[in-house]
Amino acid sequence: MARLAEVGHFLLPPTVAALLFLPSLGDWFMLHDFIHLRGAAWHSAAHYLEAIFDPRDGGESLFNTGKLYRPLYYLALLVQERLFGLHPLPYHLVNVGLHVLNVALVWWLARRLLGQRSLATLAALGYALHPLAIEAVVWISAVTELLVTACTLAALAAWMESYRSQGVRAALWRAGALVLAAGAVLSREPGLAAPLALAAYHLLRAGPRQWPRLSTWLPLLPLAALVLGYVALRLPHFREAAAGEASGLGSLGWHIFENLFLYLGWPLVPVWSGDPGWTVLRGLSAILVLRLAESLLRRRDWRWAFLMLFWLLFALPYATNAPELQAGRYNYLLLAPLCILGARLLADAASWLAPRMPRLAQAASPALWAGALLALAVPALLLHVYHQRNLHAVADSSHDLLAALQAQYPRLPPGSVLYVENAPPALLFEGGPFYLDPMVDLFYGVDVQVALGPPPTSGPSVYSFVYRPR
Structure with missing residues (x-):
């Protein structure tokens, strides 16, 4: 009976997620879909693959959309174009399928971090129901957000599972996590935070007392190699971003803090309006989120510190884009740790209110x-x-x-x-x-x-x- 209840809790959020997006299956193509599909349809597979994997090109000669390097994303678009042609329904089914997978991964991670299936279900339902990042699922070209999220969450799930295993099995879990983290890196630029998030989980779980030991750092060497290899590959373009707005990569500047504040307020007020009233409400929501995060950090529980650091590691690269270019889909991955933290806070609120009612x-x-x-x-x-x-x-x-x-x-x-x-x-x-x-x-x-x-x-x-x- 307990096992059946566990399965029911696990299946509920993905089912809700799938049902919510049934209306979008009838949508046509839009926006960048035409650019990407033209690039895939008008070039031979050999030329296309050469362009997207070449760090000097990265697909710019195909799409003219900036100095990006997302070979896994562009490869997925090529495969879909060859399979589906100009029929939008299968593309939408892929997006909805990836979203359902991501909701299931949020449940799994919440189950491991929170320890209760009811809280895991609440976190995953929050992720499934949240309207902020809806365009990541509805818009075909936004599959890049779905891919980087799926690879990141799956990498973290495999990485966490390695601590519950020993010997060869643990090594296989970590190897799988490394491959998935590489997939996140090659799906979208913020995916570079995926190996950093795995390292943060390892170090926070071990605790500060273990940090002086060499054995604590050895498991992180493959992750460091992945990060350094990607940075070396993309260093010229990162320099452009540091010097000013690089095409498609954003830039460093004070606008990053403005965007981070926006990301904190959006989950509670998922409204795009620039009306002063909504702006003030989003600002107040951001302050509330910061105070709640502060209260969790005071508990000195490494799990809450990890979830907040996980959010920050991914929020920073997204925040490099100009404020006027910010969109709800950039919060698709950021919502995962926030929903898990939100489930914990709601449980605490229920525990506090119960004896008072x-x-x-x-x-x-x-x-x-x-x-x-x-x-x-x-x-x-x-x-x-x-x-x-x-x-x-x-x-x-x-x-x-x-x-x-x-x-x-x-x-x-x-x-x-x-x-x-x-x-x-x-x-x-x-x-x-x-x-x-x-x-x-x-x-x-x-x-x-x-x-x-x-x-x-x-x-x-x-x-x-x-x-x-x-």
Whole structure:
């Protein structure tokens, strides 16, 4: 019976996560999807692989999206494009599947760190229901966030399991953790924090008294080699980021602290509005989170210190981006340690309130849990619906334009110029056809130059189109 209850607790959060994103399975492509799929479709596999693994290129020649190095992410996109073509449903199924896996990993980690399945379920439900990082699941190109999170959480799970094993089995768990940490590093730049998080877990678990011993540091040598190897590979681009805004890598500056404060407030107030009222509320929420973190640190429990350090290690690289470029999806991984800490704090609050609510008697604890879940779930579900509808509208406007364009021009010749009037904002960036151009190229299968506005002249290779929203 106890085993059945354990399975039920484990399955509940992933099931909720899958059900929440069923509406997104009908969405079309959007934004960077067109850039990435064009890069995968228009190049041979050999050329594509050479470009994404070359540290001097990193895929910039394919996508023109900056000085990034994410070969595992780009490899996943190539495999999906070869398997699924231009059918969006399988891409969405992959994203939702990875999200379900990540929710299960959060449950597993919380079970190990908190020691109670009810708290693990609460933490994983919080992660599944939280609406802040919804675009990481709904947006196909945001699979990079899902990959770096899956690799990081799985690496940490394997690393933790090694301390419960001995001999060859422990060595295999650590080898698996190293491979998964490398996967995180190669999925997205903040993934470099994955091996650092494993090292932090090892050192905090051992305790300061063990730090002077050489044997304490020996297990960390493979992790150090991974970090140093990646830094050496990317050092020229890191120097660019230190000197100023490097393309796609962010920069060092005071804005990092502004972004960290934003990350602390967003989990409690997951609203993107720049309205002064919301800004003040997010600021107050950030202060509250800091005070709660301080109260946990005073307990001198290495587990809480590790979760906070885990959050900070990943938050810092995300925070290097300019404040105006911050997005909810950057919090997808950051929410994992916060949800585990939140479950612990809610349990402490329930324990403190239970003896002060004599009317509830023995039912106090279940009633408090039910009330907490209801209070968290209702606004989270409403925000989920709201954000999914907004993202659906972004994808829908792109699909509508393409359908109308193809109805007017079933074919466009290579090298032609297409002038588009009234293009939807979802296909523009900084006033240009940043997403519109690759979308036209991708679905017409030829290189078409897209410009905005009416055509200045007419000619055999000049085409014009006026988008009229439904």
